[in-house]
Amino acid sequence: MSETIVQLEDVSVFQRENLILNEINLEVKKGEFVYVIGKTGSGKSSFMKTLYADLPLKQGKGKIVDFDLKTMQEKDIPFLRRKLGIVFQDFKLLLDRNINNNLKFVLKATGWTDSGKMENKIEEVLEKVGMKTKGFKFPHELSGGEQQRVAIARALLNDPELILADEPTGNLDPQTSVEVMKVLQEINENGRTIIMATHDYALILKYPHKTLKCDGSKIFEVIQKAI
Numbered sequence: 595m596s597e598t599i600v601q602l603e604d605v606s607v608f609q610r611e612n613l614i615l616n617e618i619n620l621e622v623k624k625g626e627f628v629y630v631i632g633k634t635g636s637g638k639s640s641f642m643k644t645l646y647a648d649l650p651l652k653q654g655k656g657k658i659v660d661f662d663l664k665t666m667q668e669k670d671i672p673f674l675r676r677k678l679g680i681v682f683q684d685f686k687l688l689l690d691r692n693i694n695n696n697l698k699f700v701l702k703a704t705g706w707t708d709s710g711k712m713e714n715k716i717e718e719v720l721e722k723v724g725m726k727t728k729g730f731k732f733p734h735e736l737s738g739g740e741q742q743r744v745a746i747a748r749a750l751l752n753d754p755e756l757i758l759a760d761e762p763t764g765n766l767d768p769q770t771s772v773e774v775m776k777v778l779q780e781i782n783e784n785g786r787t788i789i790m791a792t793h794d795y796a797l798i799l800k801y802p803h804k805t806l807k808c809d810g811s812k813i814f815e816v817i818q819k820a821i
């Protein structure tokens with residue numbers, strides 16, 4: 595029986611007092627790759643934020659990688675985030691240090707202390723995204739696609755059970771988007787669960803996966819032809 599990574603029952607998503615999405619019922623199993631699509635302002639980011647507990651779950655039931663979104667407290671959030679790898683559109687690398695030190699910073703912040711182990715882990719994740727030789731470079735010395743690959747490497751540092759990617763190709767040209775997508779695809783083929791919000795229909799057609807659409811305060815599965 596495959597493991598459930600996300601389970602939402604009758605969930606509503608609010609931004610302040612405004613209802614953005616409601617009646618969300620969803621199950622994501624280990625190893626799935628799921629897209630979240632929808633027009634600007636339809637609630638994709640709000641949905642993703644609910645999953646990583648940036649927006650509190652006020653209505654409905656939600657479980658994500660063993661955490662109960664309804665009952666979890668502020669102090670539990672860092673522990674949830676350690677089980678997730680989060681990738682944003684704007685990379686969010688620290689500009690004042692090189693790639694190795696960006697990754698080391700995250701490892702130290704999440705409790706790693708052994709220098710040798712940290713170095714091995716950094717090499718391992720950079721290799722996974724094809725950036726093994728670039729660890730000494732600063733973010734501004736890398737292209738957008740390379741920076742996003744580093745951001746994906748950073749998301750892999752703590753072997754997350756789920757990767758949440760919010761418009762990861764939003765700042766990239768079509769060719770670079772495909773390269774970044776290939777990295778995500780490979781990570782998924784190695785068993786990692788991925789939920790990715792995107793506007794990029796070309797990518798969805800090229801790499802078809804289960805697709806959820808946000809529209810009219812609802813989120814529902816669509817088949818390729820209907821996108």
Ligand SMILES: Nc1ncnc2c1ncn2[C@@H]1O[C@H](COP(=O)(O)OP(=O)(O)OP(=O)(O)O)[C@@H](O)[C@H]1O
Pocket residue numbers: 609610614632633634635636637638639640641808
């Ligand atoms: N911090 C906030 N405070 C209040 N309202 C917000 C906030 N963030 C988003 N909203 C509102 O919530 C709605 C959904 O926004 P959201 O960012 O989730 O949409 P989206 O589908 O991700 O859009 P985009 O594709 O442009 O990123 C919009 O009406 C937006 O104005």
